[in-house]
Amino acid sequence: MMNQEEPIICIKGLYKSYGNKQVLKGVDLEVYPGEIIGYIGPNGAGKSTTVKILTGLIDEFEGTVSVDGKDLRSDALSIKSIIGYVPENAELYDVLTPLEYLDFVGKLYGMDEQLITVRATRLLTAFDLSEYLHKRMDTFSKGMKQKVLLISGIIHNPKILVLDEPLSGLDANAVITVKELISLMAKEGKTIFYCSHMMDVVEKVSDRILLINNGVIVANGSFEQLKSEQADSLEHIFAKLTGQVDTSGNAAKIISAFE
Amino acid sequence: MMNNLIVRFILLFNLLFTKLGVNTTQLEIVLRTKLLMDDRRPLTSFGNKPKKESNYSSWINFLLLAVMGCVLLLFLFSVNKPYLSYTIYFGVFMAMLCLTLIADFSVLLLDSRDNFIILPKPVNDRTLTVTRIVHIGISVFKQALGLALPGFIFTLLTKTAIGGAIFVLQVSIATVLCVLLVNMFYLIAMKFLSVKRFKDIVAYLQIVFSILIFALYYTMPSILESAMVQQIDFASTYWLWFTPSAWIGALQELGAGDFSVLALSLSALALLTPFIALWLIIGKFSSGFNAILSGLPTEDHTSKEEVIIHHQASFGRRLAKIVTRSPLESGGFEFVWALTDRTREFKIKVYPSMAYVPVYFFFMFFVRNKGQGAMSFEERWQTILDQHTYLFILYFSLFTLLTVFQFITQSEKYKAAWIYFVAPIQQPGLLMSGVLKAAFIKFYMPFMLVFTSLGLIFIGLPVLNDILLSTAVGGIAAILICLFTVTGYPFSQPLKKTEGRFIANLILIGLISVVGFGHYLAIKYEWLVWLLAGVFSGVFFLLLHYFKKESWEKAEFKD
Numbered sequence: 001m002m003n004q005e006e007p008i009i010c011i012k013g014l015y016k017s018y019g020n021k022q023v024l025k026g027v028d029l030e031v032y033p034g035e036i037i038g039y040i041g042p043n044g045a046g047k048s049t050t051v052k053i054l055t056g057l058i059d060e061f062e063g064t065v066s067v068d069g070k071d072l073r074s075d076a077l078s079i080k081s082i083i084g085y086v087p088e089n090a091e092l093y094d095v096l097t098p099l100e101y102l103d104f105v106g107k108l109y110g111m112d113e114q115l116i117t118v119r120a121t122r123l124l125t126a127f128d129l130s131e132y133l134h135k136r137m138d139t140f141s142k143g144m145k146q147k148v149l150l151i152s153g154i155i156h157n158p159k160i161l162v163l164d165e166p167l168s169g170l171d172a173n174a175v176i177t178v179k180e181l182i183s184l185m186a187k188e189g190k191t192i193f194y195c196s197h198m199m200d201v202v203e204k205v206s207d208r209i210l211l212i213n214n215g216v217i218v219a220n221g222s223f224e225q226l227k228s229e230q231a232d233s234l235e236h237i238f239a240k241l242t243g244q245v246d247t248s249g250n251a252a253k254i255i256s257a258f259e
Numbered sequence: 260m261m262n263n264l265i266v267r268f269i270l271l272f273n274l275l276f277t278k279l280g281v282n283t284t285q286l287e288i289v290l291r292t293k294l295l296m297d298d299r300r301p302l303t304s305f306g307n308k309p310k311k312e313s314n315y316s317s318w319i320n321f322l323l324l325a326v327m328g329c330v331l332l333l334f335l336f337s338v339n340k341p342y343l344s345y346t347i348y349f350g351v352f353m354a355m356l357c358l359t360l361i362a363d364f365s366v367l368l369l370d371s372r373d374n375f376i377i378l379p380k381p382v383n384d385r386t387l388t389v390t391r392i393v394h395i396g397i398s399v400f401k402q403a404l405g406l407a408l409p410g411f412i413f414t415l416l417t418k419t420a421i422g423g424a425i426f427v428l429q430v431s432i433a434t435v436l437c438v439l440l441v442n443m444f445y446l447i448a449m450k451f452l453s454v455k456r457f458k459d460i461v462a463y464l465q466i467v468f469s470i471l472i473f474a475l476y477y478t479m480p481s482i483l484e485s486a487m488v489q490q491i492d493f494a495s496t497y498w499l500w501f502t503p504s505a506w507i508g509a510l511q512e513l514g515a516g517d518f519s520v521l522a523l524s525l526s527a528l529a530l531l532t533p534f535i536a537l538w539l540i541i542g543k544f545s546s547g548f549n550a551i552l553s554g555l556p557t558e559d560h561t562s563k564e565e566v567i568i569h570h571q572a573s574f575g576r577r578l579a580k581i582v583t584r585s586p587l588e589s590g591g592f593e594f595v596w597a598l599t600d601r602t603r604e605f606k607i608k609v610y611p612s613m614a615y616v617p618v619y620f621f622f623m624f625f626v627r628n629k630g631q632g633a634m635s636f637e638e639r640w641q642t643i644l645d646q647h648t649y650l651f652i653l654y655f656s657l658f659t660l661l662t663v664f665q666f667i668t669q670s671e672k673y674k675a676a677w678i679y680f681v682a683p684i685q686q687p688g689l690l691m692s693g694v695l696k697a698a699f700i701k702f703y704m705p706f707m708l709v710f711t712s713l714g715l716i717f718i719g720l721p722v723l724n725d726i727l728l729s730t731a732v733g734g735i736a737a738i739l740i741c742l743f744t745v746t747g748y749p750f751s752q753p754l755k756k757t758e759g760r761f762i763a764n765l766i767l768i769g770l771i772s773v774v775g776f777g778h779y780l781a782i783k784y785e786w787l788v789w790l791l792a793g794v795f796s797g798v799f800f801l802l803l804h805y806f807k808k809e810s811w812e813k814a815e816f817k818d
Contacts, residue, residue: 055681057816080683091674093594093750096600106683107590109692110531136601152678199359 004067008191014063016049023049024061025215027063033159034180036192038206040199040234042242046215047195051164054193055085055133068159070141081109084158088165088195090145094137098124101137102155109156116155128176128223142169150178156187161185162193167201179205199234203258209234213242234251261318262294265397280385289377294397300786324405327355330475332409342522343517345501346508349433351475353504354405356437359402361444361461382442403434409798417512425514429507432470432533439536462603469611470618477622493509499525503532542590573597575697582696587686588807591693593668595749596701604754605666609702612662616706620652639808644717647782653729656706657736661764662703664740667694668747669754673817676751680816687748687811689743692803694749699737707733724788725778732774732793738802 007030015026017139024097032039041047052058056076065072067079092101099120106116124133127147134225137145146169153161163182167175182192196202202209203223211219218241219226226237266287273283298318336342347566377387389713407430415423458728499505499521529789575596599605624643643649672674707730714722744760745766746752750752781787 050715052818057677057680057818075683077683080681083681085677085681087677089674093598093670093672094670094677096594098599100597104590104594105678105682108588108684110586110683110685113586113589207771240647 007031007195008068010064010066011074012053012054012064013052013078014061014065016053016058016061017047023215026090027212027215027217028198029210029220031191032194033191034186034189036194036205036207038209038214039190039193039195040197040202040209040238041212042238045165045212045242047212048164050212051085051162051193051195055083055162058081066124068199068228076108081156082159084153084159084161086149086153086166088168090142090149090169092145092149092152094140094145097132097136098129098151099133101148102152105152106155111156115199115222124148126147126218127151127177142257143171143174147174158190160191160193164196165193165197167198199238203234211238211241217220218242262291262298266290266367266563269393269397276389279389280383282383284668285386286390289382289387290397291395293390293394297398315538317385321401321405324359325404325408326795327472328406328409330472331355331406332413335410335413342508342512342517344508345511346431346502346505348410348504349429350502352410352430352505353433353437353440354471355468356403356406356434357440357444358464358471359406360399360437360441361464377657398436399434403430403437408488413644414511418511422511425510429510429529432507432529433504435533435536439539450707459603462607466610466614469607470614473611473615474618477618492667495648500528503529506532513811578700579693579697582700583693585689587684587689588693588696591690591749592697593693596695597693598670598750599667599697599701602670602750604669604671607665609662611686613659613702613706613765616652616656618661620656624648624740647725647779649714650716650725650729650775650779652724653707653710654732654771654778656703656710657733657771658768659706660698660704660733660737660740660765662690663698664737664745665750667698668745668752670750670752671754673751673753676748677816677818678752679748679814686807687814688807688809690748691745691809691811692807693742695737695803695806698741701734703737704730707786721785724792725784728778728788728795729791729794732771732778733794734799735802736767736771738799738806739770742806743767747817748811751814752817 009029009031011027011029014024021120023044026044027050033168039047039050049058053061053072054067056072058074059073064148068082070079072079074140093104096104099103102120102124103113103116105237106120107113120132121233124130129144129147132140132144137148140148146166150166153163161182166178170178179201182194186192192205194202194206206223208222209219209226210217219237221229223234231244269290270283270287276283276286306674309685331351334348335344338347407426410429414426418426448460452460504571506529509522512522513517513526519613546620573593573596579589579592579596583592599609601624614693624639679690707726711726714726745765746760778788778791781791
């Protein structure tokens with residue numbers, strides 16, 4: 001779904017290193033309003049680093065990142081206010097109740113207390129957590145915490161939603177809900193930046209797929225485009241472009257270890 | 260090396276274990292692994308210290324207990340009656356051992372990793388249960404040995420080999436009794452409490468333990484020197500019959516050649532008790548105890564206690580509405596109010612420092628002053644009121660804030676702090692102002708409320724300007740402490756991080772002391788105290804205004 005609008009996210013020549021290790025080696029990407037981007041890559045390829053820079057968790061980098069026409073370095077706060085982020089691990093202050101946590105998050109976004117309460121209650125109910133509004137989250141399952149995190153990512157009604165493995169730990173019903181939510185939000189003009197290792201989900205929900213390997217983007221296009229150029233499934237495209245041409249060979253090596 | 264010796268000793272009983280249906284190969288490997296993990300476990304005793312990663316934790320723990328054992332020598336040194344000294348020594352020894360065992364057992368027994376690692380493997384229940392019990396036995400041995408070693412050396416040097424041998428017997432009896440008491444405590448507690456609630460209780464016990472040590476260190480020497488203790492006629496004291504440490508203490512009397520009816524009777528009681536205790540532990544309690552152990556694997560799924568908190572009606576939320584002016588400030592206030600209540604590590608570190616205030620005050624004015632040795636309690640109290648030395652506690656309680664702000668940034672859940680850094684926080688100072696207000700109201704104002712009530716009762720209205728001035732100074736100190744010692748958002752940094760703001764802390768302590776002394780000098784002039792209270796209140800509000808504009812650029816995400 002490439003279009004002629006101004007990109008809502010524009011990253012040019014993004015470099016980042018940790019000590020001597022160069023993690024991002026010149027990432028260039030553009031994301032347009034209403035797009036669902038599937039951002040994939042092997043472990044250590046630089047996916048999380050890109051996401052952390054985009055969401056403001058890392059503020060030291062080389063290159064330019066602009067969101068909604070604003071530069072991330074000079075206008076980080078207004079960029080943060082239009083981004084919702086759901087991190088990979090269910091890291092939250094779980095001694096709080098979902099309402100308390102969402103109240104805290106909403107206030108960090110400058111939301112009015114009454115609006116937070118109304119919206120949080122509705123969202124928690126929509127995610128089947130209405131019975132748990134006043135219960136401390138340290139007794140919650142990973143999936144329940146993930147739902148609260150998802151809600152905390154959208155409670156301020158962001159323009160851009162950055163999801164890092166958002167389906168982790170969710171039950172089948174919640175997975176369907178989240179997938180539908182992603183589609184509906186995109187239809188409303190919101191932009192989704194979706195990171196995942198689950199190729200089948202990325203293949204289904206994404207308008208466009210960006211594949212990062214070894215710190216650079218190695219593929220950029222819709223699944224159909226990539227399929228016609230590279231291989232028949234996203235898994236095989238992934239394996240081919242990340243240098244894992246013989247994945248079945250790896251499995252055979254594992255089996256032979258028992259001989 | 261030491262662990263290897265212990266395991267080899269345990270394996271001498273291979274035949275017995277095999278008869279009990281235990282797989283000794285599995286017992287050995289699980290035991291070795293658990294002892295290795297003990298050595299790498301963060302230290303749990305003495306809650307005030309930050310947790311440190313170490314490869315020798317159990318031996319560092321052993322050394323710490325040995326140091327505590329040296330403190331216990333105080334009782335053997337300073338009480339002039341050997342029987343009384345050993346009675347007090349073993350009383351404190353048992354109390355300490357029980358408290359450390361309760362804290363330690365909670366880590367050993369309630370380790371849910373066993374559920375995921377050992378239970379899915381082909382290890383039978385009996386092997387697992389016996390391994391857990393042997394592991395606990397080793398832990399008890401290490402702890403009792405650490406705590407008793409200095410006392411043993413002291414007794415050996417002062418009472419010859421017989422005294423030393425009797426001391427070993429005494430320690431063994433005391434340890435068996437402690438195991439019985441802890442066993443009973445666990446059985447009762449686990450019957451009525453969930454694992455989570457129980458861990459909270461253990462945390463509170465650790466707090467009590469820290470306070471006891473502190474109180475003991477400051478007050479015991481003087482109390483022991485007091486005429487009341489030195490002249491006690493214990494031969495006619497009925498409480499000896501109800502005090503196990505008095506029975507144990509009596510054994511040294513036999514060693515010293517006192518074969519009186521009292522010494523013989525109490526010693527007989529001491530020798531008989533461990534057998535009754537062992538009979539109770541093995542015959543009556545072990546099945547219940549094993550049931551607890553075997554019940555533990557499912558605790559993660561069945562006995563989780565759901566804690567219900569109605570946020571809208573909470574006290575913190577109502578207070579936030581009164582004292583904060585923006586959603587961000589209110590967010591910081593409510594967040595800190597709730598988390599300081601529910602974060603075990605924070606409570607273990609901060610609550611003892613709050614209790615130290617009255618203990619230290621008591622020490623300074625009712626215990627220490629040797630020159631006033633002949634003064635009665637009432638006379639000392641009157642001196643405090645006449646000389647206005649009560650001001651000391653008004654300022655001393657401010658030091659609690661140093662501890663609060665030292666630990667308010669730390670949390671086991673520090674990775675959850677990503678939210679601060681993705682949120683568009685326009686004015687971080689506002690958020691931190693909420694944090695400051697919550698900490699000040701929660702950890703300093705209770706002191707002021709108590710002092711105001713007591714002051715009004717004993718001094719009357721003239722105390723109000725003192726309270727007002729010291730509260731304004733407290734507010735200023737809180738702002739300065741927060742500005743100069745806090746390096747991040749609340750609960751956003753790992754536990755092992757120590758703030759290391761020694762110089763800043765020292766300067767702040769100096770400033771508080773100087774202002775406190777100034778207040779003491781000004782107290783003769785009521786009008787001056789009122790004036791200073793007004794001036795300092797003004798400075799406080801001015802500083803608070805500046806504080807809200809602070810950018811907090813030093814706060815960074817610890818991934």
